[in-house]
Amino acid sequence: MEAVSVDDVSEAARKGSLETRRKSAIKGAVFSEFVDMFDIYLPVIILAPIQTYFLPRSVSGGYQVILESLVFITTLLGRPLGALVFGRIADRVGRRAASIASVSGFAVATFLIALIPGYETIGIASYWILVLLRFIDGVFLGGGYTGALPLAIEYSRKDQRGLVGGLILAGFPAAYVAINLLAMIMFAVFPMNGPDSPYAQWGWRIPFLLGSVMATLLAVYYVRNVSESQVWQGKTSGKPQNTSEDRLVTGQARRNLLQVLLMMTGFWLTQNIVGLFLPTGVLLKRLHLTPLQMTATLMMAYSVLCFGYVGAGILGQRFGRRKMLSIIGALTSTAGAGLLYFLIGAADVAQSSIVLVVCALALVVSSAWAVIVTYINERFSTGIRATGFGIGYSLSVIIPSFYAFYMNWLGTFMPSQYTPVALLCIGGVIACIGALLGPETKDVDL
Template sequence: MSSRSSTSGVQADDNRRARHAVRGGILGNFVDQFDIFLPVIALAPAASTLLGAENVIATAGLVFTATLIGRPLGAAIFGPVADRVGRTATTRVALAGIAATTLLIAAVPGHEVLGWGTVALILTLRFLGGVFLGGEYTSAVPLAMEWSAPRRRGLASGLIMAMSPVANASIAALVLVLLAVLDPASYAAWGWRVPFVVGGLLALVMLGYYRRQVADAPASHQAPAPASPLRDVLVGPDRRVFVQTFILMTGLWLLTYMAIPTLTAELTRAEVFDGRGVTLALLCATAVSAVAMALCGHLSTLVGRRRFFIGFGLLAAVLAPLTFLAIFAVDSPVAVVALCAALQVVTVSVYGPVGAYLSERFAGGVRSSGYGLGYSLSIIGPALYPYYLPPLQEAFGTYGPVAVLLAIAGLLVALGGYRGPETDTRAPLR
């Protein structure tokens, strides 16, 4: 065989592996996001029966908090493992853990059997699930970015990030179908388990895919890992990069919590639609935001990631508050749906380039650790909004504080982008 044929064969094999890794990153993030949103959407109609009627809102909040705490811990545990042992092997372990914890939740006895034992089991499993969820995106997304061709890295990132609204919409659609064919008692007794079984099986399918089809990127794409990737990221030579990405991601998460759960709560409280109407309106909005995320990912390759985040952040600081306020100032249901979609576009579509940008900011030896910590630790402050937003609303009105927080979030995105250099979108990751 000639050297040219041999080179062509190696190139073809690398191209195939790259497609598999990127496809795994996209589908794996769908599974990851599917399991993240499960308790928020699937358990809501059954919460009082499953978790107990007493203090049901506080208990449901604890279920969410358990996952929230687990995710950054998972990033801290699995990030260094992925940097030192390999991203593919780490992804497999994380997917196995996601599958096991999700399927076990589907088998938890009801509150009438174990009482608060049911709550304790769900909290424990959601915490462990959060640990594995944090490990999955910490390893799988940087792996996909390492395999991506530079000119397609932004688009691949956009497609990966778009799986969040797609997963959200998929669960909502599944729950709507179940609620349509089951009476409330049947859904509360066993119907809520169906989405969890689906989520667990999806994780098993992806585990099989990673075992058969995905491999780590060539050694030439990765720098050697230091003795302690976690220390290097938090207090070592990469600490400035971590602080900069932390600021950026804090802004992104704050945009998310104001534009999705807060908007949902305010639409429900204002009785703009009934419960199903709110769900359908947000389904339309998330579909638009999924397309916008993919487009924003590619746009960042064309204009530069730093320029994209600065520009988007400044636009969001102006347009997001105005759009949010306009939603509650119009009477037409069609206009409300259109404005909800517009709010998604000017807020959460900024996630498009995140997978590529965080992977570009951290060198290969600490890439998973940096990606996981920057992405996960930054969620904590914004996610605590149920504790600081209500007092602000009580003091200054229902909608004004949300608008102010949206403006602050946009400015944080712009500041985070400004503090970082322009990354090289034309070179392979090293």
């Protein structure tokens, strides 16, 4: 029998330990994405039927719409700030520390939202407390990207980084489906008939409490199970001479950031058309689907996306992320635009056909995001990776957020109902150009 040396045993133990840390980091990132997106959709879905609970009953319809939208917008505005603050923490102190701090922060903020009294109790302060807490929530949510995701990518083997990116992003559609199912249960259990109904008084608080509990469990998971990134520990002292954001805006890093921002501006624009405008502007208004039909259609599309993201991540690993992103941008401007054009012009179409077209449109336009997570992390060196990823991912959402204004402007040159098709084409072209301006990254060493 061949003798086994002590060195062989030690090497096997070391590899086993590394594999355990790798799996823990990846599981943490997937769960982090799920909890993050669950929290993002809470006000959009759970609070939508009872926004008047926080507002005076005499508020006008138009003014009410503006105030309701501000609750969601402030969350988005907080994300770039969170990416900058926690990106610096992740690059200087560690990815694990940034993850724990950010997750703990939005666990507390979400819990406090569940405790807010209504307008009848504290007046308009109820609404402004909600807006403030959602902004704080957005800051911590933006910080979540800068720790958990780079940590998981840095722990991944080079030949599996594409798959890992796809698995992480699958948490996004999974969260959308989960919160819609939860909302249906809440709506069925608690009657909704005005600001004095059981749902308005306390039923809506349960999903927020659940979101806080999940975030708390995630923070505990990182404390107990996830180790700091060995890539970060090995290539930076944690105390660089310049701050990460200083080095991000100089030299090659600045060019990398500008390329990522250009590409992401295009992808955010296309995603806003499909994710925000399509449900209300096409499915509800033009195709006259009922809210229940629209929800069922979108849940089917997001369920398909769970698998689509994993597949797109694998394809990006095999054929190249730059190639994959540029092809998706081009397909969005052609096939995606054609599918949206069909939906806008459709009349008396069976809902089954609408579901198939919406699923196809979601796959064409949204599959890029499974590749984006890995790609952006590969575009920046270790000392600025978290900040570069956070800013490149979150700051680029600002310009595309005004898509409604762009459609209004385009309406002076073309039929207004087809302006979202034009924007989808423009966004796809911008994304394609942005991807082509960058290098291939699938074989880079982190």
